Structures are given as C-alpha cells and as structure tokens.
Amino acid sequence: MELLIKLITYAITILPALRCAVADSAMHIVYVDKSFMPKVFSSHHDWYSSMLVATTDTSDPVMDLMYVYDNVAHGFAARLSQSQLSRLETTPGVLSYHADTLVKPDTTYTPKFLGLDSGIGLWPASGRGEDVIIGVVDTGVWPESASFNDTGFSPVPKRWHGACETGPGFGSSSCNNKLIGARAFNKGLLANNPNLTLSNMTPRDTDGHGTHTSSTAGGSPVSGASFFGYSQGTASGLAPQARVAMYKALWDEGAYTSDILAAIDQAVYDGVDVISLSLGLDGLPFYKDPVAIASYAAMEQGIIVVASSGNEGPDLGLLHNGTPWLTTVAATTVNRVFSGVIRLGDGTSINGESIYLGKPVVVKNLPLKFMGNCTDKKKLKETRHSVVVCDVKKYIGLATQTVKAAKVEASLFITDDIFSELFVRFSFPGVLITPQDGATLLDYINNSSNPTATLHFRQTILGVGPAPQVATYSSRGPSVSCPNVLKPDISAPGSLIFASWSQNSTVGSVGSHELYSPFNIISGTSMSCPHVSGVAALLRAARPEWTPAMIRSAMMTTASSLDNMMDPIKDIGMKGHPATPLAMGSGQIEPNKALDPGLVYDAGPEDYIKFLCASNFTYDQIKIITHLSSVDCSGASQDLNYPSFIAFFEGKNTSSLTDRAVKVFRRTVTNVGDNEATYSAVVKGVKGLLITVKPDKLVFTKKYDKQSFEVRIEGQIRNRKEEVVHGSLTWVDDKGNHEVRSPIVATTFSGYTL
Ligand SMILES: *[C@@H]1O[C@H](CO)[C@@H](O)[C@H](O)[C@H]1NC(C)=O
Ligand SMILES: *[C@@H]1O[C@H](CO)[C@@H](O)[C@H](O)[C@H]1NC(C)=O
Ligand SMILES: *[C@@H]1O[C@H](CO)[C@@H](O)[C@H](O)[C@H]1NC(C)=O
Numbered sequence: 001m002e003l004l005i006k007l008i009t010y011a012i013t014i015l016p017a018l019r020c021a022v023a024d025s026a027m028h029i030v031y032v033d034k035s036f037m038p039k040v041f042s043s044h045h046d047w048y049s050s051m052l053v054a055t056t057d058t059s060d061p062v063m064d065l066m067y068v069y070d071n072v073a074h075g076f077a078a079r080l081s082q083s084q085l086s087r088l089e090t091t092p093g094v095l096s097y098h099a100d101t102l103v104k105p106d107t108t109y110t111p112k113f114l115g116l117d118s119g120i121g122l123w124p125a126s127g128r129g130e131d132v133i134i135g136v137v138d139t140g141v142w143p144e145s146a147s148f149n150d151t152g153f154s155p156v157p158k159r160w161h162g163a164c165e166t167g168p169g170f171g172s173s174s175c176n177n178k179l180i181g182a183r184a185f186n187k188g189l190l191a192n193n194p195n196l197t198l199s200n201m202t203p204r205d206t207d208g209h210g211t212h213t214s215s216t217a218g219g220s221p222v223s224g225a226s227f228f229g230y231s232q233g234t235a236s237g238l239a240p241q242a243r244v245a246m247y248k249a250l251w252d253e254g255a256y257t258s259d260i261l262a263a264i265d266q267a268v269y270d271g272v273d274v275i276s277l278s279l280g281l282d283g284l285p286f287y288k289d290p291v292a293i294a295s296y297a298a299m300e301q302g303i304i305v306v307a308s309s310g311n312e313g314p315d316l317g318l319l320h321n322g323t324p325w326l327t328t329v330a331a332t333t334v335n336r337v338f339s340g341v342i343r344l345g346d347g348t349s350i351n352g353e354s355i356y357l358g359k360p361v362v363v364k365n366l367p368l369k370f371m372g373n374c375t376d377k378k379k380l381k382e383t384r385h386s387v388v389v390c391d392v393k394k395y396i397g398l399a400t401q402t403v404k405a406a407k408v409e410a411s412l413f414i415t416d417d418i419f420s421e422l423f424v425r426f427s428f429p430g431v432l433i434t435p436q437d438g439a440t441l442l443d444y445i446n447n448s449s450n451p452t453a454t455l456h457f458r459q460t461i462l463g464v465g466p467a468p469q470v471a472t473y474s475s476r477g478p479s480v481s482c483p484n485v486l487k488p489d490i491s492a493p494g495s496l497i498f499a500s501w502s503q504n505s506t507v508g509s510v511g512s513h514e515l516y517s518p519f520n521i522i523s524g525t526s527m528s529c530p531h532v533s534g535v536a537a538l539l540r541a542a543r544p545e546w547t548p549a550m551i552r553s554a555m556m557t558t559a560s561s562l563d564n565m566m567d568p569i570k571d572i573g574m575k576g577h578p579a580t581p582l583a584m585g586s587g588q589i590e591p592n593k594a595l596d597p598g599l600v601y602d603a604g605p606e607d608y609i610k611f612l613c614a615s616n617f618t619y620d621q622i623k624i625i626t627h628l629s630s631v632d633c634s635g636a637s638q639d640l641n642y643p644s645f646i647a648f649f650e651g652k653n654t655s656s657l658t659d660r661a662v663k664v665f666r667r668t669v670t671n672v673g674d675n676e677a678t679y680s681a682v683v684k685g686v687k688g689l690l691i692t693v694k695p696d697k698l699v700f701t702k703k704y705d706k707q708s709f710e711v712r713i714e715g716q717i718r719n720r721k722e723e724v725v726h727g728s729l730t731w732v733d734d735k736g737n738h739e740v741r742s743p744i745v746a747t748t749f750s751g752y753t754l
C-alpha cells in the first residue's frame with residue numbers, strides 16, 4: 001500500500017508539464033459502487049486516485065481528483081479523456097459517468113441556485129415579476145448600473161405615483177422604465193445634525209449597499225458580468241421583469257428612524273407592491289420600531305414587507321424585525337466557492353477559499369514554509385519570498401494582519417473559525433483552507449525535502465456541498481419584540497452574493513490601492529432579504545389575489561429543511577450541527593414550490609389586533625401600530641394564524657405527570673389548490689414531548705375552503721437552560737401533490753425582555 005501511494009504521487013509529479021496540454025479531456029462525474037473497493041486501499045480517495053492512474057496511458061496526462069463525493073453520491077469528479085472514459089467503463093465498481101454539464105452562472109447566479117428557470121415554474125408563471133413594483137429602502141441607487149437597463153420594458157404602470165427626485169449629478173434621466181422612482185429622505189438626519197453638510201443630497205448611492213440589494217431583488221439580466229474574474233456569467237435579479245423604486249434613507253453620514261419611516265410611508269403611497277428592508281432596529285418594542293409600525297400599514301394595503309433578521313448571530317435571541325406582519329429572512333451559503341486553488345509540488349490540488357483582486361493571478365512555484373500561528377513578524381519577513389502556512393484556529397485576524405505587514409508573497413491560513421467567511425477577502429495573496437486540507441498540506445511539507453506550491457486566484461467553483469448552510473452571522477430567534485411568534489421565517493442566500501455596486505464606492509484594496517467595480521461580492525442578511533423580496537414579487541405577479549400572509553405562508557411551508565446532500569441544513573455557527581428553526585426559520589426558500597403550496601395560513605389585520613391585545617400592550621400602543629381610533633380587545637388571542645409554532649418551557653427536573661406543561665395552538669388553513677382535497681397530519685416529533693394534532697385529517701370540498709385544527713404539545717424539557725428542540729407538522733395531501741410543512745420549536749430559552 002505504501003508503495004502504491006508513492007507510485008501515484010510519483011506518476012503525478014513527473015507529468016505536470018502535460019497538464020492542460022490535452023484538449024480532448026473534460027470534467028466528468030464518475031459514480032461508483034463503494035462495495036467494490038479492494039482491501040488494499042485505506043480510503044475511497046486512494047482507490048479513485050488509483051483508478052485515474054490505471055486508466056492513464058503514456059499519451060494521457062494524469063489528472064487530479066477535483067472532488068470525492070461520499071454522501072448523496074458515491075464517486076468522484078475529474079478531468080478525463082475519451083480513452084480514459086472507455087477504460088473506466090470496464091473498471092470494476094464503476095457504475096456510470098457523466099460529463100459535467102455547464103451551469104451558466106447568473107448573479108447573483110442565485111436565481112439558478114434557487115431553481116428559477118425560464119422554462120418552468122415561478123419565472124414563466126409570473127412573467128418573471130412583470131410590472132410588480134419593488135420598493136427598496138436603502139443607501140440609494142447607482143442608476144447607470146446595467147442592472148437598471150430598461151430595454152424592452154413597457155412604460156411605467158399608470159397606477160404609479162412615485163417620482164424621480166433630481167439633484168446635482170442625478171438628472172431626470174436617471175430613472176427609466178426599470179428604475180421607476182428614486183427619492184431621498186434626510187430631513188431627520190439633518191435635523192439631528194444641524195451643522196452637517198451631506199456629501200450628496202440625491203438618491204445616488206455613494207455606498208454600494210442599496211445598488212446591491214435592489215439589483216438582487218429586481219435587477220435586469222446583465223450578461224458578461226464578473227468581479228475581477230470571479231463569478232463570471234449573467235447577473236440577474238430574482239424578479240428581472242419587476243420595476244424598482246429606491247427610497248434612500250441610509251446615508252454615509254448616518255441613518256435616522258424618522259427618515260426610514262418617511263421612506264416606507266412614501267413607498268406605500270407611491271404604490272409599491274413589495275417593500276424590501278435590508279435594515280432593522282435592535283431592541284425596540286413594536287410601538288417604537290418604525291419598521292414594525294410602517295409595515296403594519298403596508299400589510300393592511302396588501303403590500304408584502306420583507307426584512308432582514310440582522311447580523312448578530314450565532315447567539316440566540318438577538319434577531320430584529322421579529323414582527324408578525326412582515327417576513328423575516330435569515331442568511332445561508334451558496335453552493336459556490338470563490339477559490340484560490342493550491343497545487344502542491346507533488347501534484348496534489350487543494351481548493352481553498354479566497355477573494356483576492358490583485359496580481360499576479362498565479363503565484364508560481366514558491367517554497368512552502370510552515371510558520372506556526374504566524375504572529376512573529378520578524379520571522380515572517382525573513383521568509384517572505386515563500387508561501388507561508390499559518391495554523392491559526394482562532395487568531396485568524398491577528399495572523400492576517402501580521403502576514404500583511406510582513407509583505408509575504410503568499411500565505412495559506414488553516415482555520416475552522418465559524419466566522420472565517422469574514423476573512424475570505426484578502427488585500428494580499430492569501431487563501432483560507434480547512435483543517436482537513438491543512439493536514440494534507442502539513443504532511444506534504446513534513447515529507448518533502450523541498451516543498452513548493454503554486455496558487456491560482458480568481459477561481460469560481462460551483463456545485464460545492466453541503467449547501468445551503470446557515471451563516472454564523474445570521475441573527476437567531478426568538479424575536480425580542482415578539483417571542484411567541486417563531487422567527488426568523490425563512491432562509492435565503494446571503495453569503496458572498498454577487499450583484500451590482502456603486503462605482504463611487506470602493507470594493508476592496510490591494511495593498512493600500514483602492515479598487516472600483518460595477519459589481520461586488522458581499523455577505524449579510526442584507527443580501528438574503530432581497531432574494532425573498534424578489535420571490536415575493538414573482539408570487540405577487542403569479543397570484544395577484546393572495547394576501548401578504550398567504551404569500552409568506554406559501555414561501556414558508558414549501559421551504560426546504562434539507563441541503564443539497566439531502567441532509568438536514570447545517571448551521572456553521574453551531575460547528576456544522578443541524579440548524580434549528582431559530583436559525584433558519586422554516587428552511588431555505590424554494591420559489592417554484594411556493595407557487596403551488598396546497599394550503600396556506602392566512603392572517604389579516606383583525607388577527608394581528610387580537611394578537612396585540614393578548615400581548616399586553618396598552619390601547620395607546622396598539623393604536624400607534626394599527627391607527628385605529630378605538631381598539632376592541634374582546635377577542636384577544638395569542639393564537640395568531642401563523643405557519644410555525646414555538647412553545648416555551650420552564651426546564652423542570654420532574655418526571656411526574658402532574659408537572660407536565662400543556663401548550664395548545666389553534667390554526668386555520670385555506671385550500672388554495674384548485675380542487676377538493678384531503679390532507680393528513682404527519683408529525684415529526686420533538687424530543688421528549690408529546691405532540692397531538694386534532695383532527696389529524698382535513699377535508700376540503702373546494703378552492704378557498706377553510707379548515708381548523710389544534711396542535712397540543714405536552715410534557716416538560718428537563719432541567720436544561722437554553723435548550724432548543726424541534727420537529728415539524730406536515731399536512732400531506734392524499735394525492736401526494738403537496739406537503740405543507742410547519743416547524744415546531746420547544747425551548748427553555750427565556751430571551752431578553754424589552
Ligand atoms: C441594455 O440592454 C440592451 C439589450 O440587452 C443592450 O443592447 C444595451 O446595450 C444595454 N444598454 C446598456 C446601457 O447597457
Ligand atoms: C454648529 O455650529 C455652530 C456655529 O459654527 C456652533 O456654535 C455649534 O456648536 C455647532 N453645533 C453642533 C451640534 O455641533
Ligand atoms: C503563537 O505561537 C507562539 C509560539 O508558539 C506562542 O508563544 C504565542 O502565544 C502564540 N500566539 C497566539 C496568539 O496563539
């Protein structure tokens with residue numbers, strides 16, 4: 001065995017000159033039956049490597065394994081020539097092979113990742129969001145961005161009351177049939193800072209954030225987009241045929257609630273259909289939170305309000321916008337890695353993570369030096385003409401600073417920091433690698449008399465799993481302002497999202513040199529929110545008769561709790577343990593399924609008022625939110641008709657039946673399928689608790705029929721603080737066409753009080 005590994009290493013080492021030389025080889029995925037693995041191999045990786053060597057004749061270069069698949073699929077991916085493929089066919093254990101199909105990346109490439117397709121599903125059903133108006137409250141817009149190209153758009157809908165507020169550098173031609181409105185709100189900012197002079201008074205985006213979020217939600221397709229070579233392809237918003245209106249209320253100089261409230265107020269008046277809010281205010285009860293207040297009125301008028309959960313994760317209970325009448329969005333990763341590919345002197349290839357915008361793009365054949373935790377600047381300077389390897393674990397920030405200061409030619413950081421995503425962007429040639437790949441690297445250094453490495457930057461690798469995963473930074477529930485409604489509602493891509501940017505705002509630096517670009521790749525729940533806003537716009541176009549609560553319900557009950565490996569979605573902030581609904585809500589948004597949810601949980605102003613009444617607000621506080629002149633609280637009820645469930649337990653030490661708590665939820669579902677239907681309840685249990693659903697069968701005789709049921713959770717969570725257990729209730733239709741899933745959370749986390 002020892003010999004065999006040496007042989008493979010040797011074969012790869014002597015042939016690199018031939019790499020790339022052969023044009024007839026192409027990436028393939030090879031599926032294998034693992035039970036065929038000969039005993040001489042200690043791992044599948046070794047077995048697959050040997051297959052590659054065995055199928056190679058002298059005219060072929062030996063190619064590297066690009067991936068080893070071990071979960072949903074068993075097999076590997078590699079560049080293979082025709083002659084290798086025909087030899088693989090007769091190799092014992094090989095089941096089949098497939099050419100890697102071209103995934104043409106879109107912007108946000110995330111429309112594709114979410115399954116949106118011109119041929120079938122929500123895109124054609126909605127005319128890709130045709131004529132729906134998305135209002136975005138943000139830092140403004142860069143109107144010259146190709147994402148706001150209006151070629152092929154019909155004139156602005158007549159119902160539109162908005163305006164294009166002009167000013168120096170922002171003429172009336174800044175708006176068009178795509179970007180149909182742009183307004184600026186800064187009176188509050190100026191009132192609070194009387195001596196302040198704004199650098200730009202117009203709706204122009206001098207930051208980039210607003211251009212990014214608005215183009216993600218409703219940007220036109222831009223072909224040939226790329227960010228310094230990363231993420232090449234067509235950049236498209238989620239609802240490319242929608243109209244966009246910008247309400248600038250976030251300024252470089254600051255942001256005030258008064259301006260935000262004014263912006264939402266105006267947007268409702270102007271006639272938007274969806275409001276996208278990649279912003280939020282922490283620690284405020286509803287009646288003090290301008291977003292909660294303004295979005296109530298919007299909801300009353302049938303406008304869908306979507307907001308970000310915040311970037312305060314991974315600790316529980318720090319979520320904002322946990323408001324029952326809006327949709328709260330958590331952030332997940334995409335199956336795409338921006339990579340620095342490391343090729344070791346022995347031919348082994350490692351895909352690290354890196355966004356580095358500088359040159360050279362290829363750092364060739366330098367000695368590889370292990371430098372411990374890379375905090376000794378003097379030693380780093382002495383070895384600067386090499387690729388230094390840093391084992392950083394927790395001190396990644398300190399190590400990257402020191403390496404940068406030492407002006408090392410290139411560096412590799414071995415880390416499993418749950419926040420490592422925040423370090424992916426380098427202003428010097430650096431790459432993050434996992435501890436597993438780090439071990440390979442260190443073994444190679446230790447076993448080689450002259451270890452070397454070559455680095456290739458600006459590589460984008462698609463199809464990487466597992467994805468999605470909940471991002472560490474994404475704020476977790478329960479909602480501070482409203483713990484009895486499970487929040488966040490849903491997850492969408494938020495990590496390393498590619499979209500348009502303001503050309504007046506830097507996208508990064510190389511050394512101390514600032515760079516500019518029409519696109520940028522950034523992360524946050526700010527980026528996940530406009531994905532859901534875009535999908536909501538598509539649903540508004542496809543289902544004009546649905547209320548905001550119905551649209552939210554459709555998105556939530558069809559969301560996926562599984563990743564692309566068909567495993568439960570993982571939480572990076574919990575070191576890869578399965579994510580709970582307090583992190584991901586109902587799961588990852590599935591736009592095409594949301595078009596046809598089967599049943600929905602509807603709720604309107606009356607329901608929210610009953611809920612507010614039961615939540616111990618004063619009449620005056622309720623009036624602030626509802627604008628009612630008199631509030632009738634006779635029907636007070638905590639049973640808001642919500643498509644998810646959260647129950648709080650004390651965490652007692654008891655096994656006695658008398659100490660069991662009972663939580664009861666009442667819900668009503670509406671059949672939005674075309675015909676009569678029968679649904680049965682399927683409960684996925686919550687550890688240690690008894691859950692019953694009554695009735696457990698619902699019969700609907702026609703479209704829009706409503707049926708009610710009760711969910712009872714009984715028992716006690718034993719003696720644990722901050723315990724979060726979860727399960728689900730799924731209504732499954734007899735014909736197998738629909739699964740209407742609601743997460744159930746039981747927790748002893750008591751949260752914070754306002
Ligand atoms: C807008 O899009 C059209 C059609 O895709 C294209 O021909 C035109 O050049 C674009 N305009 C700008 C300013 O990018
Ligand atoms: C504003 O400017 C005036 C006059 O220059 C000064 O007296 C005052 O203190 C300033 N106010 C603030 C809030 O800085
Ligand atoms: C880095 O390693 C050195 C030497 O092993 C050690 O003295 C130092 O405490 C380490 N620094 C950190 C931040 O871990």
Ligand SMILES: *[C@@H]1O[C@H](CO)[C@@H](O)[C@H](O)[C@H]1NC(C)=O
Nearest residue numbers: 005006442443444445446447
């Ligand atoms: C390489 O070195 C590591 C120690 O760093 C050792 O455990 C491993 O067995 C060596 N591998 C080979 C093939 O010699």
Ligand SMILES: *[C@@H]1O[C@H](CO)[C@@H](O)[C@H](O)[C@H]1NC(C)=O
Nearest residue numbers: 438439441442443445446447
């Ligand atoms: C590499 O070898 C050195 C000396 O033999 C040893 O101290 C070190 O722990 C080894 N590193 C790894 C990663 O095995």
Ligand SMILES: *[C@@H]1O[C@H](CO)[C@@H](O)[C@H](O)[C@H]1NC(C)=O
Nearest residue numbers: 169199200204206503504505
């Ligand atoms: C971009 O920024 C520069 C300097 O910050 C400024 O002079 C210029 O007017 C800005 N351009 C626009 C279009 O706002």
Ligand SMILES: *[C@@H]1O[C@H](CO)[C@@H](O)[C@H](O)[C@H]1NC(C)=O
Nearest residue numbers: 484611613614615616617638
């Ligand atoms: C409302 O207040 C009462 C009395 O203080 C309390 O028992 C109840 O739990 C409160 N309800 C909510 C939803 O906070």
Ligand SMILES: *[C@@H]1O[C@H](CO)[C@@H](O)[C@H](O)[C@H]1NC(C)=O
Nearest residue numbers: 650651652653654718719720
């Ligand atoms: C629960 O039981 C543990 C030991 O099983 C004991 O240490 C603890 O004090 C008990 N707590 C309560 C609240 O009874």
